[in-house]
Amino acid sequence: MQDIKLKEDLKNHCTFQVGGEADFFYELSDLKDLPLLLKFAKMKKIPYFILGKGSNILFDDKGFRGLVIKNISENITIKTTTVEVDSGVSVSKLVMETVKKGLSPLEKWMGLPGTVGGAIYGNAGCNGLETKDILKSVTLLNPKTGKIKKVSAKYLALKYRSSKLKKSNEIVLKAVFQLKKSKLSSTEQKKIMAELSQNRLQKQPLGLSSGSFFKNPSLKNPAGMLIDKAGLKGKKVGKAQISEKHGNFLLNLGGATSTDILKLAKLAKQQVKAKFGLALISEVQILDPKGKRKLV
Numbered sequence: 030m031q032d033i034k035l036k037e038d039l040k041n042h043c044t045f046q047v048g049g050e051a052d053f054f055y056e057l058s059d060l061k062d063l064p065l066l067l068k069f070a071k072m073k074k075i076p077y078f079i080l081g082k083g084s085n086i087l088f089d090d091k092g093f094r095g096l097v098i099k100n101i102s103e104n105i106t107i108k109t110t111t112v113e114v115d116s117g118v119s120v121s122k123l124v125m126e127t128v129k130k131g132l133s134p135l136e137k138w139m140g141l142p143g144t145v146g147g148a149i150y151g152n153a154g155c156n157g158l159e160t161k162d163i164l165k166s167v168t169l170l171n172p173k174t175g176k177i178k179k180v181s182a183k184y185l186a187l188k189y190r191s192s193k194l195k196k197s198n199e200i201v202l203k204a205v206f207q208l209k210k211s212k213l214s215s216t217e218q219k220k221i222m223a224e225l226s227q228n229r230l231q232k233q234p235l236g237l238s239s240g241s242f243f244k245n246p247s248l249k250n251p252a253g254m255l256i257d258k259a260g261l262k263g264k265k266v267g268k269a270q271i272s273e274k275h276g277n278f279l280l281n282l283g284g285a286t287s288t289d290i291l292k293l294a295k296l297a298k299q300q301v302k303a304k305f306g307l308a309l310i311s312e313v314q315i316l317d318p319k320g321k322r323k324l325v
């Protein structure tokens with residue numbers, strides 16, 4: 030095992046690039062070390078937080094008074110149409126490796142940031158493909174009992190940006206995805222991936238964000254459209270801004286604080302409620318220094 034780092038800047042570990050320091054920080058490459066890390070947190074009576082790529086989390090300006098465990102495990106095994114992966118595998122690696130083997134439909138996730146663990150936690154997806162559509166089973170660690178179990182994907186009750194893990198706090202160690210042989214040639218698959226990348230570039234801003242900040246209240250009422258109709262595109266608080274290109278993207282223009290982003294999110298929420306009577310709820314979680322995960 031490597032050493033646990035002290036006072037790690039969380040800005041460097043999330044796509045918003047905001048947040049203070051974590052008292053303790055560990056980069057977990059071997060999942061077998063996880064129980065020891067949880068024991069360390071328990072012994073010290075501090076909270077822990079499992080971090081993937083940090084693309085759906087807002088850290089507090091005051092940081093985190095506990096142990097952040099950044100999951101960088103990366104094993105991936107492909108057997109015919111079944112893929113077994115460590116939860117720390119990046120979605121982009123999963124896409125590339127499976128497409129290389131002539132499998133489908135993960136080409137649809139071209140450009141989706143994050144790790145497999147993060148994707149399962151929030152049932153991530155795009156272009157008509159959600160995690161629940163292809164996930165077969167997961168191996169979970171119960172942090173309270175230390176027990177490890179393999180369960181079918183059904184156990185997770187995956188729904189729009191939601192899973193049972195948000196309540197149970199179980200940790201995903203491994204996942205098995207069921208794919209199929211692609212009917213498309215490798216060139217055709219690559220063409221689709223290039224188009225999807227282009228599509229993202231056209232619709233979404235470049236810059237520091239966590240993707241869509243709010244869940245869509247309904248298919249008819251996407252959060253971005255509501256924020257746009259409330260006249261908030263381009264609105265700034267400190268160094269944070271609601272993107273001019275996509276109303277549901279909150280951006281760190283460089284030097285923003287977590288507080289700036291939260292103020293902007295609350296403003297969007299208030300205005301949308303006042304104008305349309307609809308409640309926006311964040312997809313992004315806010316982690317407070319004591320380890321509580323909140324939504325705006």
Ligand SMILES: Cc1cc2nc3c(=O)[nH]c(=O)nc-3n(C[C@H](O)[C@H](O)[C@H](O)COP(=O)(O)OP(=O)(O)OC[C@H]3O[C@@H](n4cnc5c(N)ncnc54)[C@H](O)[C@@H]3O)c2cc1C
Pocket residue numbers: 044078079080081082083084085086100116117141142143144145146147148149150151152153154155194199200201202238239240241314322
């Ligand atoms: C530019 C941009 C575009 C995006 N586009 C999309 C999109 O099209 N579709 C979409 O769904 N999302 C999108 N997102 C949001 C984000 O990429 C996803 O939510 C992603 O799945 C988060 O993965 P992560 O590894 O970064 O998770 P993190 O942000 O690191 O963590 C998110 C949550 O998952 C938990 N978690 C992480 N790993 C585990 C584990 N192994 N076991 C248990 N819990 C775990 C964490 O504790 C945390 O609560 C986008 C984000 C960005 C920045």
